[in-house]
Each structure stands twice: as C-alpha cells, then as structure tokens.
Amino acid sequence: MPSDAGIPTVAWIISAGIAAVFVLVLLSPLLRGDVSFAEGAQAAGRQRLGSGIARSGIDVALVVLAGVAYWQLQAYRTPVQESATLAVDPVLVAAHIITAVQSIVSRNVSPVEGAVISLCAMQAGDVHAMSVIPGKATLVGTVRTFKPQVQDLVQRRLNELCSAIALGFGATAVVNYERIYPATINTPRETEFAANVAESLVGEDHVVRDMDPSMGAEDFSFMLQVKPGAYMRIGQGGEGSCMLHNSRYDFNDDILPLGAALHASLVEQSLPLTGA
Numbered sequence: 034m035p036s037d038a039g040i041p042t043v044a045w046i047i048s049a050g051i052a053a054v055f056v057l058v059l060l061s062p063l064l065r066g067d068v069s070f071a072e073g074a075q076a077a078g079r080q081r082l083g084s085g086i087a088r089s090g091i092d093v094a095l096v097v098l099a100g101v102a103y104w105q106l107q108a109y110r111t112p113v114q115e116s117a118t119l120a121v122d123p124v125l126v127a128a129h130i131i132t133a134v135q136s137i138v139s140r141n142v143s144p145v146e147g148a149v150i151s152l153c154a155m156q157a158g159d160v161h162a163m164s165v166i167p168g169k170a171t172l173v174g175t176v177r178t179f180k181p182q183v184q185d186l187v188q189r190r191l192n193e194l195c196s197a198i199a200l201g202f203g204a205t206a207v208v209n210y211e212r213i214y215p216a217t218i219n220t221p222r223e224t225e226f227a228a229n230v231a232e233s234l235v236g237e238d239h240v241v242r243d244m245d246p247s248m249g250a251e252d253f254s255f256m257l258q259v260k261p262g263a264y265m266r267i268g269q270g271g272e273g274s275c276m277l278h279n280s281r282y283d284f285n286d287d288i289l290p291l292g293a294a295l296h297a298s299l300v301e302q303s304l305p306l307t308g309a
Contacts (some may be wrong), residue, residue, distance in 0.1 A: 053223050055299055056253045058294055059284075061276050063268030065293055066262050069241035070224050070265055079251035085219035087264040089147070089177040090184065091250035095209040096130065096152075096195050097173040098123040100202075121203045123170035129198050130172065130206075131155075137190045148187055149177040149248055177248045179216050189274040199249040220261040225264045228300045234291065267292055 057179035063069055071087040141146045155168035176191070178184040199206035207250050230238045244266060253264055260262045269285040276282065 041274060042298075043211045045228065051260060054232075054253075054256045054260045055223070055227060055265065055296070056256075056262075056296060057267050058267045059269045059277065060266040061268075061282075063241070063266060064239075065268050065270060065288060065309055067239045067241060067268035068228075068235060068265060068295065069244035069268070070218055070228045070231075070263060071244050071246055085221060085224055085263075086179050086216060086246045086247055087219055087244075088217035088247045088251045088254070089149075089179050090212070090216040090254065091186040091214045092176040092178075092184065092188070093153075093213055094150075094172075094174055094176055094191060097207045098126050098128075098130075098170045098172070098195075098199055098204055098210070099207075100126065100166070100168055100170070110156075113306045117200045122166050123204055124167065125153055126199050126204045126206075127172055127203070130195055132196060133194050134191060136189055137194070139192045141186060141190050142183055146183050147179050147246070147248075148183055148193070149175075150187065151175050158265070160285045176210075177250065179246060184212070190198070190296060193213060213262075215254045215258060217251045217264050218269075219263045219292040220257070223261045224263040226303070227265055227299060230302050231295060233267070234294055234298060265295075 060069065071085055086262035092186065100121035101119070134150050134152060135229050138150055152172050152174035154173050155170060176187050178182070178187060188210050191210065195206040195208050228240055228242050251264065254263065257264070267288055269288050
C-alpha cells in the first residue's frame with residue numbers, strides 16, 4: 034500500500050490496472066498459523082450479518098451544545114424572573130445526551146445488525162471556575178456500523194435526539210457527523226479463492242471461513258469499493274497473546290514465512306495456466 038489513507042491508495046490501484054486486492058493482517062487471539070476469513074455464510078444455525086462483512090465502518094460525531102453561562106448560585110428562575118433567561122446549563126444537557134444516545138442501538142437498531150455508539154470525550158467549563166456554569170459543552174465520539182442503512186439510521190436519530198434534548202432544556206445543539214471509513218466487505222469469489230489457497234498451505238483444520246466481523250475500521254475498505262478482493266487474518270498467538278495497540282504487544286516472527294507463502298501462492302494460483 035503506497036499510503037495509509039483511502040483516496041490516494043484507491044487512485045493508485047485504479048491507475049495500476051490491478052484486478053483484485055488482498056490484505057493479510059494479524060489477529061492475536063487466533064492460534065499461530067491459522068488463517069481466517071469472513072465469507073458471510075450461515076454458521077452454527079445463526080444468520081450472519083451479510084455476505085463477506087469483515088470489519089465495520091467508522092464515523093465521527095461532534096456535538097456542540099450552546100447554553101447560557103451564568104453564576105451557579107442563580108441557575109434558576111424565580112417568580113419575578115419568569116421572563117428572564119438566566120443560566121442554561123450545557124453540562125446538564127450533555128449528561129442527558131450521553132445517556133440517551135445509547136437508546137439508539139438498543140431501541141432503533143435491529144439486534145442482528147450491529148452498531149456501537151461511543152461518546153468518549155466532553156469539554157466544558159474550567160476546572161478553576163467551579164461556580165460558573167459554562168456557555169458551551171462539546172461531545173465527541175465515534176459510530177461504528179456494518180451496513181449503510183444502519184449508518185443512515187444512527188446519523189438521523191443522533192441528530193434528532195441531540196436537537197430535541199437540547200431544546201427541552203432551552204439550549205441548542207449542532208451535530209457535525211463525518212463519515213470516515215466504510216465497512217470492509219469481502220467479495221465472495223475472491224474470498225473463497227483465498228480460503229482455498231490458504232487450505233492448500235495449512236490444511237482445512239487451520240482455516241476459519243466464518244470469522245465473526247470486527248468493529249474495528251480498516252482503510253482497506255476503500256480498495257474493496259473499487260476492486261474485488263478479500264481481507265484475511267492470520268493468527269499470531271492464541272491464549273495469553275496480547276492484542277494490537279497495546280504497549281505489551283510482541284510481534285511473532287514465526288508467522289512471517291507463512292504470511293509470505295500465502296501472498297506468493299495467491300499470485301501463483303491466480304495466474305492463468307499455459308500449455309507446455
């Protein structure tokens with residue numbers, strides 16, 4: 034991959050005339066030497082999310098709440114002040130929104146579809162101004178979904194909830210919703226081909242064809258939007274192995290020969306046969 038981002042890589046793939054794309058990534062919980070795929074078939078009597086879904090897409094939601102800053106001791110209206118607007122506490126509004134948005138997944142998204150909403154940070158006020166209600170609060174987080182229709186639903190409900198809750202408290206809410214990475218969806222023919230190639234190297238018992246999709250996003254998804262291909266996982270550990278993005282992670286060098294052999298075999302077995 035010539036870059037880590039989507040658009041430059043996709044442009045390079047198109048200009049290079051590539052027919053199909055494959056990527057192999059590490060998966061610590063998977064036993065060393067095992068290779069896994071998301072083919073999208075039914076597994077153990079349960080309907081999978083959809084054909085070839087390997088990883089979710091990810092969006093970023095920024096919610097800006099505007100209230101009215103005021104002295105904390107007078108954050109209310111007295112009978113003689115009913116027409117006056119004193120404080121409108123955006124921190125209180127943010128607290129209600131943080132709780133309410135979790136209802137989107139539990140009450141609006143089908144349990145078999147899958148979605149995660151995480152508001153992971155809030156900025157409001159000043160820790161040295163402990164008696165001052167701030168005029169603004171900002172929430173930021175991510176939305177992870179597998180299907181475009183669920184993505185649309187979550188975005189719509191997030192806007193509706195934030196606006197309605199803010200209005201109920203006399204505040205205003207502006208939601209900036211940015212779609213970052215689409216879902217990573219393998220194409221059936223290429224996934225089956227790659228799984229068969231893996232079986233020829235490690236045997237059927239070491240190939241997992243119905244791996245559960247991951248909620249992690251992947252820039253390889255942009256490639257799969259323009260070319261057929263497969264996102265593959267190779268096991269590097271098993272029990273006790275540390276996950277990626279961890280300070281204790283230790284790359285297992287023993288899987289390098291298998292990874293190289295798998296890539297080489299994909300190329301070799303995809304070449305057309307010629308007569309001797």
